[in-house]
Amino acid sequence: MKKKIILDTDPGIDDAMAILFAEAHPEIELIGITTVYGNATIDNGTQNALYLKQKFGMNALVAKGTDMPLVREPVGATVIVHGETGFGDLKAPSSLDVSAIEKPAYQFIIDSVRAEPGEITLVAVGPLTNLALALEAAPDIVELVKEVVIMGGAFGENDHRGNVTPFAEANIHDDPHAADKVFTASWPVTVIGLDVTEESFFTAQYLDELRDDAGEVGQFIWDVSRYYLKFYSEKVGMEGCHVHDPSAIAYAIQPSLFECRSGAIRVVTDGPAEGMTIQKSDQRSYMNDEWSSFPAQKVGIKVNDKALLSLYRETLVRYSQS
Helix, strand or coil: CCEEEEEEECCCHHHHHHHHHHHHCCCEEEEEEEECCCCCCHHHHHHHHHHHHHHCCCCCEEECCCCCCCCCCCCCCCHHHHCCCCCCCCCCCCCCCCCCECCCHHHHHHHHHHHCCCCEEEEECCCCHHHHHHHHHCHHHHHCCCEEEEECCCCCHHHCCCCCECCECHHHHHCHHHHHHHHHCCCCEEEECHHHHCCCEEEHHHHHHHHHHCHHHHHHHHHHHHHHHHHHHHHHCCCEEECCHHHHHHHHHCHHHEEEEEEEEEECCCCCCCCCEEEECCCCCCCCCCCCCCCCEEEEEEECHHHHHHHHHHHHHHHHHC
């Protein structure tokens, strides 16, 4: 039976890579794409999601989400990484034949999991505000969601600690209060953060070969990745890019690609370490402990990067041939 997914995303170049991965894999049924601010503004990100829906004939419904964090001031779109509208040098047409549903993203999430209890996995690869709003409006959904898989955070494994501050990853830093709500809720969460996403690489050669072998979808990924790779080359010194958002989809498809550890997670919500994610993985009792009363969640600490890259390539090549 296919795994049903709602993908909460801020499209975003690597978000597009993740959306197409989820759409392409035969074991995934992508029932919804909910958008959130982050890599792009909410309007641009939603337009990008709709463009992908139209271009590749997706059945997934698109629901527009929130445009600001719960508490903190908005950071703004990540133009330096993803370009002015989110897809690098490619701009989605202003007029499309498809549109977002009228229901806001958080309500679409609530209604979907209530309609199919225990069947839907939420995969979130942007700021976690839509999920936090859903929790606030309908606390009962923690009993109805099959699993929550998140691309975000950094826990210091494999020497990865942050990418927008020394200790914070971008998705969590954009709305730390929302992330803390999501991590401490009593639903099963797996965090696929920089600890593992920065251990996998789409090299320039890998993307060239994907363009050559994966038809229209490979060409699209190659096109939008030009801006992304320029950023990585000039700012990070890499001839390729980390496999961020697609790694969350890879976990949803094949969890055995990752090794995880368990423990309660909290998020620093202000000060110089704002957005820092911290996991308590020991069983020791402390005099002052803001972790132990919350459920243990899973954090990815190792990844079989070669198998992940093979899975991504094989999925898109097969999809292009169908």
